[in-house]
Amino acid sequence: MILLASPGLAEAPLFDPFSGYRTAQYRAPIPAPPEGIPALSTPWVQALAAQGATLLDVHPLRTFEITANGTWLHPERHESLPGALWLPVVGWGTTEAWADAYLHAALKDHASPDAPVIVFCQLDCWLSWNAVQRVRALGYDARWYPGGVDDWQAEGLPLVPLDPLPLQD
Template sequence: MLLAFLLLALQAPADPALFDAATGYRTARYRAVVPAPPEGVTRIGVDEVRALHAKGAPLIDVTPAEGAIRDPASGHWRLAMPHDSLPGAHWFPEAGRGVPAAGIESWFVMGVARVTHGSKARPLVVFCLADCWMSWNAALRLHRAGYVDVRWFADGIDGWKEAGLPVKRVVPAR
């Protein structure tokens, strides 16, 4: 009975108020259970993240920078608090919002192009925190930008820490 309920819950239509009708991106209540990866994106776990990163796959962190301000002219961020992430991660705060602030989406896509050296075939690992729709949005955004091997680490920084792995202080990508 429980299995039947869970299957029905996963198939139930999403609350349309939480999603942009034109793009399909989640636009509100980002911290909630995410039932499946976006179309064209593969969900992976911590062991696959470690293996991919060891082979050179970029780690793309889209955790929001609460209280931070980005100067659109210079691209510099004034952070309200420091951020710890997976060692070697490239942090693109706010890039996972359903409707990013002006300039964020282009900064994100151009920044990812820089860290991939322009290769859209190179595997990418996108993450945020556990139960966070921002990484889901960002993974879909990169897939739509033409990246063909986008991997979504749904457990994010929380799952990394739960596995007993170290984090490192990062600053927003330039």
Template sequence: MIALLLPAPALAQDALFDAEGYRIAHYRAPVHSAPPGVGRIAPQAAAQLRPGRDALFIDVLPAEGGHRESDGRWRLAMPHKSIPGAHWFPEAGRGELAPGIGDWFMQGIARLTGGRRDRMLILFCRSDCWMGWNAAKRLRAQGYDNVWWLAEGVEGWTDLKRPLSRARPEGGVAP
């Protein structure tokens, strides 16, 4: 009976991150700095770039309510809006990736960059979200050296009165 009166223990800090430093729980929380080796880009600076020409904008927000079919196609529960010209890789920002997502993400990035690891990549999801951070860290760990994190995500974009457009999962298929 006494145990019921004691406060529940707080989630241990270690339970938020895996051994490699990826956030694996409570993704919607303040993020104070970019991952090591990754730059942080302000929304105003990102808005000056032309997606697909000056930089590749990579959205890693999950497919809310959606799922991936056994053949790799995404079934979406609702439309997803993103920065115009961005490439959407649902679920690629999680700390622990579902089977096939990591390979699909890395192959997609390699295809989009033409194998150039110096291509400017801007990763994002939402403000106060660790998924863009995780994905930026993951690309940096794979040798991409011009990786930027848009911490304010789509909210930072819309705060500038910039439009969003409907996005579809990159390639439509994840192996």
């Protein structure tokens, strides 16, 4: 289905018809979590993190360069939950093979198969909605923190500067 913004101008559909991932207008209210994935409040995130859950921030970077040693160069400063991993390219509706491999390797190296992976971004961020489904598809106990850094900060909890997890070969 093609939505017309005005005569002669077509917009891309909001969701990929095959994967179901949101592919446009990533900052918009989200009516419900993905089916079968629990949405968490800040106290639940705190409790699960204290028990060893992996915190996965998927806040996007649109402009970046990756050096030969896997370090991300980017113009934006990003603050996140203490102890979080930042993977800035895994929440887009359509991802490239290297981004999928990046997510898989990060989870393999940093997530415990016995503890949840809590995926977040910021309030009204469809990137986390997409990414939490990818985490589940990789076999992890995926949980979603829909308010992300916005809810964390609103609770008076500290944010810390964070750099993206380096890309490994």
